Amino acid sequence: MATAKSQDKYQEFLSGLKTEIQTEQMKFVLSANSQMLRLFWWIGHAILRYRKTEGWGTKIIQRLSVDLKKAFPDFKGNSERNLKYMRAFALAYPVGLDVKSGKISWYHHVTLLDKVKGEKLRRFYMEKVIENGWSRDTLVHQISSDLHLRQGKMQHNFAKTMPAGKSELVEVFFKDPYIFDFFELPQEAIERELEAALVNHIYRFLLEMGDGFAFLGRQVQLEKGGQNYYLDLLFYHTKLHCHVIMELKTGEFKPEYVGKMNFYLSAFDEDYRSVEDGPAIGIILCKSKNKVTAEYALRDVNNPIGIAVYNLTDAMPGNLEIPYITTDAN
Incomplete structure (x- = not known):
């Protein structure tokens, strides 16, 4: 009493x-x-x-x-x-x-309290919300997909192909693996089907690509030596001030993919790079890769190239709109 x-x-x-x-x-x-x-x-x-x-x-x-x-x-x-x-x-x-x-909103804080343990990790996701303007649903998705374990993990040759100290600044804008859980594809799907699925879901695709990526086009034509070549996907990175060329492969990584990408980067920079742009970066996105093979393939290449894999998992909920924010967590 x-x-x-x-x-x-x-x-x-x-x-x-x-x-x-x-x-x-x-x-x-x-x-x-x-x-x-x-x-x-x-x-x-x-x-x-x-x-x-x-x-x-x-x-x-x-x-x-x-x-x-x-x-x-x-x-x-x-x-x-x-x-x-x-x-x-x-x-x-x-x-x-x-x-x-x-x-960030009270809803975002409640999500961080519920789903993230530790001050350092909460700070990581808080800063991502501020940088990217994530809704609460997007924050939940990024936490559940372990963004903190994937960001900056892409295999690359940036340290050898970029000015001293820049590699660490650039690598944080890339991931490995990329998770495409917003569409379904059959196991035997070809590159064009994967490309079409990504472009058809461009909002969620760019959300997964991360901060700074602006989509410019698909099957972008290059002409060299009287022959036409086509880039699967072309982006401009607004934070890095450079183009990003992405090649999609629905199988395991092969060393010859690097030689092809190196050619694309040299040809693209010669024709399209402006004085304000940095050298274009190439991303080879495969269904799987052998890390040792990828390391040797990148060793003596003079253009910046990264190799990552993608995962197709269960589809995300469709309601990725910014929710109406109230002051109650109920």
């Missing part, structure tokens, strides 16, 4: 929360997201502080939810579940929120 002192402490705590909520509600109009996050962090921090000093049990959150709903019936976010997220939010940021954490 609650003591009079305990009741007084709770009422003091509840009164403080009400005052803070009323104050922050007036500021929401000016800076809705950052103020809301600050308020939610403050509530979570207050719950942690009072639980520690007063020895309150877990039922305090249930009681608090009821009282806050009575006091603020129109204020979203007072559910028991959301208050638990606020507590977890305060635990994840024990010294308060920084500038970057205020740039």
